[in-house]
Amino acid sequence: MPTPTIKDVARASGVSYKTVSRVINGEGPVRDESRWRVAAAIAATGYHPHPGARSMRLGRVHALRLLMKTGTDRFLLNPFQDDVVAGVVDTAARLGYAVMIELAGRPHHPDAALGLTERRVDGTVLLDSQTPCYLATQLAATGAPAVVIANRDLEPPLSWIHTDFCGGAEQLVNHLLALGHRRFAHITDNPSFLSTTERRRGYEQALLAAGITPDPGLIIRAGQLRHEGDQATERLLATGAPFTAIVCVNDLTALGAIDCLRRHGRNVPADVSVTGYDDIYLAQYTTPPLTTVRIPWYEMGAAATELLIGLVEGAKTDPEGHEIPVSLRLRGTTAPAKDSAALN
Known part of the structure; x- marks a missing residue:
């Protein structure tokens, strides 16, 4: 009816x-x-x-929504999300806006993305790297102001804040190449995430540029959590193929890889170098401290919020995108390569 x-x-x-x-x-x-x-x-x-339509007719309510795509049933299970939240909330408060945080994609809330226009908010910051990004499509259909973090080149077009995931992975591999590594393994994640595919592309491009063909048998798809990095490393070791470096999709999987290597008597970094990605807060305090790439998640959240408020207040009208650079963090989990034959 x-x-x-x-x-x-x-x-x-x-x-x-x-x-x-x-x-x-x-x-x-x-x-x-x-x-x-x-x-x-x-x-x-x-x-x-319709409460959302009424609020638009009566003027701004000075409230924003941070909509976060998560495939788990635990909020902020991956620590980088905490930096995004802080960047959004701090910037919104400074500019006179409150923030409502909403999750989408949780197993027991499969329809959390529906009814996007029914919230009493002036606009939405969306954290979602999945492609195709159906949440971004729904947001665009509402016509309400929205900015997407960790996604770009969206159809229909929306404003976005992105970073150089590909370039960061290239920096990590080039660092390891300079240390003499030639046998690489890679722990990756779901290829439906743009951030994952760009990191893998950077990994492969850097190896090919050095004349090394990436070994598909040493590319293991896992997840984003510590225990998944541990499990993926077990699978790498089970192949029997030699490697002296593991390039991980993020910091948590890198910590899991280190757990597994230690359990098998492998020293990090003397036997195997391990790198992460994100530079979560704990990365600098692990033993040894983790070599990684810093993604400016806080700055991305802040930039997305400033851009969104510009759209809400009419200072900006057309969709636009900005890329914020990454930076290498060299710490204690990488060292000159050991003879890979000795690791068989």
Whole structure:
């Protein structure tokens, strides 16, 4: 059955569309008889006023939404998300806006992405690297201001904040090449994430540029969590193929790889060098401290929020994108390559 609209209420009450709108929004002079007829028609049709549309008509509410795509049932299970939240919340507060945090993609909330226009917010920052990005498509369809973090080249177009995931992976591999490594393994993640595919592309491009063909048998798909890095390293060791360096998709999988290597009597970095990606807060305090790439997640959250508020307040009108650079963090989990034959 079609959802009742304000036109249905006007038809049932016998008054004009504008009169129904005035009654619903409490605006302008309306005769008591007309109010009663509209109220009766609303009850009869089952019409519910749209809170999001009403807030847009009445002006900004100075509230933003941070919509985060997560495939787990635990909030902020991956520490980099904490930096995004801090960047969004700090910047919004400085500019006079509150932030509502909402999750999408949780197993027990499969429809969390629906009803995007029904929130009392002025705009949305979306953290979602999945391709195709159906959440971005839904946001674009609403016409409300939105900015996407860790995704770009979206259709329909939306504003975005991205970083050089590919270039960061190239920097890591080039660092390891300079240390004499020639036998590489790679722990990757779901290829539906743009951030994952760009990191793998950087890994492969750097090896090919050095005249090394990436070994598909030493590229293991895992996940993004510590225990998944541990499990992936078990699979690498089970192949029996020699390697002196593991380039991991993020810091948590790198920590899991180190756990597994130690359990098998492999020293990091004397026997195997391990690199992460993200530079989460704990990376500098591991034993040894983790060599990684710093993704400016806080700065990306802050930039996305500033861009969104510009769209909300009319200072910006057309979609635009910005890329924030990454930086290499050289610490204690990488060292000159050991003879790979000795690791068989």
